[in-house]
Amino acid sequence: MRCPVCQCPDNRVLESRSAESGHSVRRRRECLQCTHRFTTYERIEFVPIVVLKRSGERESFDRSKVLRGIVRACEKTGVSPMQLENVVDEIEAELQQRITREVSSSEIGELVLKYLQTLNEVAYIRFASVYKQFQGIRDFVETLNHLRESTECIELETLPAETENRAAVAPFMSPSR
Numbered sequence: 001m002r003c004p005v006c007q008c009p010d011n012r013v014l015e016s017r018s019a020e021s022g023h024s025v026r027r028r029r030e031c032l033q034c035t036h037r038f039t040t041y042e043r044i045e046f047v048p049i050v051v052l053k054r055s056g057e058r059e060s061f062d063r064s065k066v067l068r069g070i071v072r073a074c075e076k077t078g079v080s081p082m083q084l085e086n087v088v089d090e091i092e093a094e095l096q097q098r099i100t101r102e103v104s105s106s107e108i109g110e111l112v113l114k115y116l117q118t119l120n121e122v123a124y125i126r127f128a129s130v131y132k133q134f135q136g137i138r139d140f141v142e143t144l145n146h147l148r149e150s151t152e153c154i155e156l157e158t159l160p161a162e163t164e165n166r167a168a169v170a171p172f173m174s175p176s177r
């Protein structure tokens, strides 16, 4: 690591700190020649993820491919390009955190569904219809029911908490005002 001012390769580390929630190490360095101080970051190397396709072929994970699939499902749904990028980011981060470097294309499909489910109902059903290769109206209805059930679960889970919050907040409000 050369000094950015005088290009001298020798420096000493003044301080090392964990950064980016433990994903990198930040080091404060001082040039031994001109005493200029600078900062370096050390990152964990990203190991490529291998995708096992239905055909049995293997290829390296390609985020633009995942994005293309989602873009198609989200056409005219009002989901912003930024939200789509975020979904792909989340999926890639989730895959990077796994111990195994190999993932099947169906696992990626399930991950996409997991994120679309919370994002947009139409996009979720569209993606599911392509990905699960719907054979007829029955598959469609099943997926729709599955989606409804999981949304109802979420609503039921959040409802009591909200009521509790209101009850907890209420005694401290208004009488003095």
Ligand SMILES: [Zn+2]
Pocket: 003, 004, 005, 006, 007, 008, 031, 032, 033, 034, 035, 036
């Ligand atoms: Zn220097």
